[in-house]
Amino acid sequence: MKILNVDQIRALDQSTIQHEPIAPINLMERAALAFVDWFADHFPATMTTKIFCGLGNNGGDGLAIARLLLEREYPIEIYVVRYAPRESDDFMHNHRRLKLVTENVRYIELSHDIPAIRHNEIVIDAILGSGLSRPTEGIVKSTIEAINRAPATVVAVDIASGLYTDQPNAPTDVIIEPDYTITFQLPKLAFVLPKNGRYVGDWQIVDIQLHKRYIDLAPTPYYFTQARDARLLLHKRDRFSNKGSFGHALLYVGSYGKIGAAVLAARACLRSGVGLLTVQVPGCGYNILQTAVPEAMCLPDKNQQVLTGQSEVESSDPAEYTTVGIGPGIGKAPETLVMLRELLRTLKKPIVVDADALNLLSENSNLLDKLPRNSILTPHPKEFERLTEKWDNDYQKLTILREFAKKYKVIVVLKGAYSAIATPDGDIHFNSTGNPGLSTGGTGDVLTGILTALLAQGYDPIEAAVLGVFSHGLAGDRAAEQRGPIGMTASDVVDSLRWD
Numbered sequence: 001m002k003i004l005n006v007d008q009i010r011a012l013d014q015s016t017i018q019h020e021p022i023a024p025i026n027l028m029e030r031a032a033l034a035f036v037d038w039f040a041d042h043f044p045a046t047m048t049t050k051i052f053c054g055l056g057n058n059g060g061d062g063l064a065i066a067r068l069l070l071e072r073e074y075p076i077e078i079y080v081v082r083y084a085p086r087e088s089d090d091f092m093h094n095h096r097r098l099k100l101v102t103e104n105v106r107y108i109e110l111s112h113d114i115p116a117i118r119h120n121e122i123v124i125d126a127i128l129g130s131g132l133s134r135p136t137e138g139i140v141k142s143t144i145e146a147i148n149r150a151p152a153t154v155v156a157v158d159i160a161s162g163l164y165t166d167q168p169n170a171p172t173d174v175i176i177e178p179d180y181t182i183t184f185q186l187p188k189l190a191f192v193l194p195k196n197g198r199y200v201g202d203w204q205i206v207d208i209q210l211h212k213r214y215i216d217l218a219p220t221p222y223y224f225t226q227a228r229d230a231r232l233l234l235h236k237r238d239r240f241s242n243k244g245s246f247g248h249a250l251l252y253v254g255s256y257g258k259i260g261a262a263v264l265a266a267r268a269c270l271r272s273g274v275g276l277l278t279v280q281v282p283g284c285g286y287n288i289l290q291t292a293v294p295e296a297m298c299l300p301d302k303n304q305q306v307l308t309g310q311s312e313v314e315s316s317d318p319a320e321y322t323t324v325g326i327g328p329g330i331g332k333a334p335e336t337l338v339m340l341r342e343l344l345r346t347l348k349k350p351i352v353v354d355a356d357a358l359n360l361l362s363e364n365s366n367l368l369d370k371l372p373r374n375s376i377l378t379p380h381p382k383e384f385e386r387l388t389e390k391w392d393n394d395y396q397k398l399t400i401l402r403e404f405a406k407k408y409k410v411i412v413v414l415k416g417a418y419s420a421i422a423t424p425d426g427d428i429h430f431n432s433t434g435n436p437g438l439s440t441g442g443t444g445d446v447l448t449g450i451l452t453a454l455l456a457q458g459y460d461p462i463e464a465a466v467l468g469v470f471s472h473g474l475a476g477d478r479a480a481e482q483r484g485p486i487g488m489t490a491s492d493v494v495d496s497l498r499w500d
């Protein structure tokens, strides 16, 4: 699913009005109805609901929502924040319609007009929407502050008032802190950026049938991966396939004290459909790995503690494998750096690079140029910062991320809530699955195993990254359902992987 910018959202509105065709006021009615349907599913008509409306179209939505909720017999109190002399046409239209059914519209011009809000009430925020063009001030700001101070449940219409849709807010900006945001048709870029968490709350998209062809043709670098997008990427298995059809992966993982990382990556790789798996671990990991993961072949490194790439058993030529995953638990020993350097010198196929392999790259940045094209790097924000530079805000981080992926022609999975996957063409795919339970040791090793398995099976590397990250998050969501987000472990994530 695409994420469009504010100008495109406005044009989409117009395109819908022209092509459907539909009168603007009816489109607003459709949006209000979609909101009210969601609202009525979540809150009983016994709860006092205060609606705060601005003077633009977001406020117009609010007035229409108020009328529709009155029809459903919700006890509604309607407040219009009168911060400017002019209202939008559709606001005025809805104001007239509302006046036909109630006299009870109050106006907030000064602070003392702001009502007290109690804890068992609901607030609907329809003050400002995607038309925000400057920081909130005056009575708008005071109203937002009062709503944020109140103990009530807050639901934002389309986007929290004061939050920019696709540009950074200043730290001093006053913005609604909603429990829920119900947004129209498309996700907004602001919703997937970590610093905005408290200005978004739980967010959901409601469909208002905006012009589909406009959306299909609109150029954008930003995508949001939902279940139906991920499902389209999944390869079907041929009845006559054999283990040779799904590749032979090689994992370079583990060091003394971190063989668990090797076990987790190997198990995840096997649970993600790889045909054959060989795992190279330091000598000390041989018995552990053979016992914990009998399905994998094991190449013990001649070094007992760290990986050097030299094996006790036979010399392994990484080029003979379909793909390679490297990093989980490997440490940063000089011998391991030599191994990584040699690997990058000889390998031309896309590989998966994680954890300490990334830290070795940041300490030896001349190696970045040597990464095979379309390799997948999986840093968390700290690792990515070490590879690049510090950023001032999430938008700048996205720019740095895109530039990095383009410059080195690699795919970067920046891990976190809504993991951002940057491609060499400059696109970013935000992931929709996952939960805070994934913030526990070993889940990154699991992701490396998954991605390595997908590359081994011949997935296009961008598709492997998008699908792998989605499935990893989904497994995390299943593990959280079973164990709860606090009790779940990386092993639970492996056990929760499913590919159907």
Ligand SMILES: NC(=O)C1=CN([C@@H]2O[C@H](COP(=O)(O)OP(=O)(O)OC[C@H]3O[C@@H](n4cnc5c(N)ncnc54)[C@H](O)[C@@H]3O)[C@@H](O)[C@H]2O)[C@H](O)CC1
Residues within 6 Å of the ligand: 009, 010, 012, 013, 027, 028, 031, 054, 055, 056, 057, 058, 059, 061, 083, 088, 127, 128, 129, 130, 131, 132, 133, 134, 135, 136, 137, 140, 157, 158, 159, 184, 185, 210
């Ligand atoms: N595109 C859609 O899918 C649909 C959107 N709808 C709703 O319309 C709003 C956007 O409406 P718009 O009138 O463009 O903007 P706002 O209501 O957000 O703002 C009104 C107006 O206020 C001025 N303004 C900007 N910043 C400030 C500020 N800080 N303080 C005071 N005033 C400010 C500026 O002039 C704005 O134009 C969208 O969010 C949806 O809720 C449709 O109803 C359905 C289709």
Ligand SMILES: [K+]
Residues within 6 Å of the ligand: 058, 125, 126, 127, 128, 129, 156, 157, 158, 159, 160, 161
């Ligand atoms: K709003």
